[in-house]
Amino acid sequence: MRKPRRPQDFLEYEKVLRFGRKETKVEKMRLEGDIRVALVVPNSYEVAVSGLAFHHVQRLLNSHPRIRCERFFYDESFEKFYSLESQTPIDEFPIWLFSVSFENDFLNLLDILKRKGIPLLWQEREDHHPLVIAGGAVTYLNERFLLPVVDAVYFGELEKYLMDFLEALTKRSKRSALEYLSKIPSMNVPPLSKSHSEVAGGVNLNDFLPHASVAPQVGVFPRKLLVEIGRGCIRRCAFCVFGRNLKPARFVTPDNFERLVRSLSYDEYGLISATVTDYPWLEDLLNIVEKYGLKISVSSLRLDRLSERLLRVLKSSGQESFTIAPESGSRRIRDILKKDISDQQIENALKIARNVGFGRIKMYFIYGLVEETEEDLRAVRKIGDMAFEMGYKEVHMSFNPLIPKPGTEFETRKMESFDELRRKEKFLRNLLKGFRVDFESLRESVVQYTIAHSSEDEVIEWVKFFQKKNKRELKKTIFDEGRKRLC
Structure with missing residues (x-):
């Protein structure tokens, strides 16, 4: 060129x-x-x-x-x-x-x-x-x-x-x-003028071992070659589309992964699955990782399925922190989210990782349910305090507002108003002083919700507006429309 x-x-x-x-x-x-x-x-x-x-x-x-x-x-x-x-x-x-x-x-x-x-x-x-x-x-x-x-x-x-x-x-x-x-x-x-007749198909993942051909130096998995070991989800989380629409979950067999490793002669992999801890042959997969001296990162960990062996493999791969998603500090809210995780399971996961030697942890939380009270929000602090008491040097908490999406059990719900979400964010920031916290942009979240629930006619109006304006003005227009809907 x-x-x-x-x-x-x-x-x-x-x-x-x-x-x-x-x-x-x-x-x-x-x-x-x-x-x-x-x-x-x-x-x-x-x-x-x-x-x-x-x-x-x-x-x-x-x-x-x-x-x-x-x-x-x-x-x-x-x-x-x-x-x-x-x-x-x-x-x-x-x-x-x-x-x-x-x-x-x-x-x-x-x-x-x-x-x-x-x-x-x-x-x-x-x-x-x-x-x-x-x-x-x-x-x-x-x-x-x-x-x-x-x-x-x-x-x-x-x-x-x-x-x-x-x-x-x-x-x-x-x-x-x-x-x-x-x-x-x-x-x-x-x-x-043709409508689609289906979304998910019954493709056999053994016929296709989805993987990358290049390993980038940046991104979520730097230097790792991405490999999909599972598609779909066995869980039932009310806020997630994949647990509802991508069933049954399908998994690549360990021998397929081993053939790929042998053919490529590369030793760093990012394993992609809805929840790697739900992979049915996890022990066999870890045997392959240890046999070839591989370094791995994983896309997600289900905290109630953590094993000491998996965490040791991740630690030996160079990971200094690990990530879990309690979703809420309150068992009551987790039940509404259908997360199916108990307080004791959260405590056990923190203990296992600490015993393995992890000193840093990142936890994902969802806030913004109409059923949520300040007591539910305060429960997040209890988890953070528990982690510090166990000896963790850094506790990183990441918060996303609930964005009810089409195709999920929450699709008929309305996202909480911008002002109420802002109030809850301020409450959590004051509550969690001393912790490392970050929040998904509320403006971006409202835009996301508005686009997700838009009609074709609304999109056409946005497009006509964008033909005369720029992207920043279009985003502001969509945000303003979304904020009015949520009042």
């Missing part, structure tokens, strides 16, 4: 190039096809590389001999949008595939389209414009906000209809590609 001449473009080019050069190429990626597909995560590089979709979907698409899929991420300073693989501008790719994990990423998706001069509504695009497809975790919640904008939405697991999807991308024209996509059960193609 020829280096850009404009100073601003060159700075963007160099930024993307630096990220790409710092990635450790663990598995050779085939990039030889004549059909260029841009895989875009509309979020920062650090967020993009922390999700397996950024890597696994690229591998799946590049399995087709005619497809050349390259990765892109979002940055507010970008104008050209260069690929990580070859630093090729995105406008040289006729197919744009967006992987959307968070509702707020939708605003970045719109911003990319606008910056590249692409009409924001699919009805206004012509044949020479790129084919715009969206998929990702948000499709398990609510696809309505995507439908007015993209040409097609893929629901659920790409592996189930992978061959049909790949075949559609190879069609000569945009119209013929959309017609082919409309025949796939997991697709919603607005131009052809």
Whole structure:
């Protein structure tokens, strides 16, 4: 790729190039096809590389001999949008595939389209414009906000209809590609007025061992090669979509993971699953980790299923802290959340990790239920004090307001008002002086809730507003609308 001449473009080019050069190429990626597909995560590089979709979907698409899929991420300073693989501008790719994990990423998706001069509504695009497809975790919640904008939405697991999807991308024209996509059960193609018929499929994970090909130096799992060992969840948490919609849970067998380790000769892995501690062959998996001297990190730990052996393996892998999610200090609130965790189980988890030698702990909590009282909030302090009494040097508490989502048991609930959430946040900050605490932005949370519960007509109005304004003004408009709804 020829280096850009404009100073601003060159700075963007160099930024993307630096990220790409710092990635450790663990598995050779085939990039030889004549059909260029841009895989875009509309979020920062650090967020993009922390999700397996950024890597696994690229591998799946590049399995087709005619497809050349390259990765892109979002940055507010970008104008050209260069690929990580070859630093090729995105406008040289006729197919744009967006992987959307968070509702707020939708605003970045719109911003990319606008910056590249692409009409924001699919009805206004012509044949020479790129084919715009969206998929990702948000499709398990609510696809309505995507439908007015993209040409097609893929629901659920790409592996189930992978061959049909790949075949559609190879069609000569945009119209013929959309017609082919409309025949796939997991697709919603607005131009052809077709509704999707299913979300999750029964793909056998043993046929696909989802894993990355590169190990980034930054993100949630720096230097780790991401591997999905489980998909779906056996739990029933009322606030979570995956425990409700991704059942039955499916798991990769340990021998499959061992074959991957032997084929790649790499020794640092990030194991992805809804709850790694629910993995049915965990002891066998740890045997493989110890046999090959691997260093591992995990996506989540269920505190009532912690074992001393697992924590010792994590400690020997270089982890200095571990993370659990009590969700609330109050058993009463945990029961409403259907978290199914007792006070004694929290205490036992803290003791086990302390005995292993961990001196730092991070705990995730949800607040903002209408049933919540100050006594329930005060119970969080009791857990923190207990951790300090056991000898922990640092207790980090992270708080997220409850955002009732479509597709969950709480979907008919209303998020608490902005003012009430702000009052509770202030109460918790004063209560937890001396602890390390952080809170999810309430403004961002209200925007997320509003987008998640939006209608197609509302999205069209937002898009029309955005055509004349900028992203900051659009976000403020959505926030103001959301705040009024919650009053």
